[in-house]
């Protein structure tokens with residue numbers, strides 16, 4: 001049986017969160033002398049002298065509309081990387097608890113575990129980059145607090161079978177974190193509509209990829225109100241700055257141009273995949289549900305270096321488990337993709 005109280009660290013259960021001036025007085029007043037701000041103003045045209053809303057309600061209400069998830073089920077982080085870190089700090093006792101990671105996958109799950117001194121149990125994906133079931137179940141013990149599933153997965157690009165994720169959600173009494181950073185490019189649908197179904201579900205999304213706002217650092221976690229309340233206690237009080245909150249709000253009004261880019265990126269992705277498949281140095285083009293393609297080549301390092309000389313930077317993933325010979329290539333604009341393909345056609349074979 002899933003029981004949030006059993007999963008939480010004792011110190012977090014007992015934690016009295018920092019209470020900011022903005023927490024203690026809500027509502028409107030004419031004179032604010034409670035936060036030691038500079039009452040004279042800010043040296044910028046905008047009133048940045050005031051602390052931002054620690055709970056980012058305006059932005060959450062807007063996201064709630066777009067995502068179809070109530071605002072109380074949304075946590076905002078300084079990138080989804082902060083959400084990952086806050087989850088570790090809320091649930092995992094350093095040196096005692098463990099999490100399960102399924103490599104090859106996003107590197108921050110491991111780095112964040114190491115920073116928090118959390119034991120990592122790795123259960124590699126199968127050769128077709130899906131969850132490997134008997135080993136996955138065997139890896140779970142009474143100290144397993146979380147399992148991270150990245151779908152679509154970085155760096156492989158594929159979605160993880162929905163039924164396999166549902167299997168975990170139904171049978172694992174810890175937290176199942178589904179990282180949907182690339183969900184906007186996927187054929188598979190999001191899990192954020194299933195929050196009422198699964199008390200152990202946390203879905204991560206971000207404004208950094210499809211939304212084109214990597215520099216603003218806004219990531220989202222969707223979960224039960226109970227989980228959201230806990231991670232809100234653990235987060236730094238003003239973790240999303242005022243400029244990022246305002247710009248994100250503005251950006252969310254531009255959903256139609258973002259949707260148009262997503263359509264174009266998907267078209268370009270499929271063109272690129274077809275182009276890669278024609279190249280003699282390409283051994284395999286992995287199917288992608290993301291805005292990048294994993295390509296197995298005869299000589300990843302050599303191709304990488306020759307592309308760098310042409311001013312084109314891709315990601316060499318050949319040292320990563322199950323990815324020998326692989327480059328991860330982000331989909332560019334149509335012109336960039338044509339340049340990339342033509343550079344690859346002119347590679348000197350080693």
Ligand SMILES: *Cc1c(COP(=O)(O)O)cnc(C)c1O
Pocket residue numbers: 078079080081082106150154179181205206207208209214217218219
């Ligand atoms: C890029 C990426 C993120 C994004 O992190 P932000 O901190 O929100 O920029 C999260 N997860 C995966 C799998 C990613 O590839």
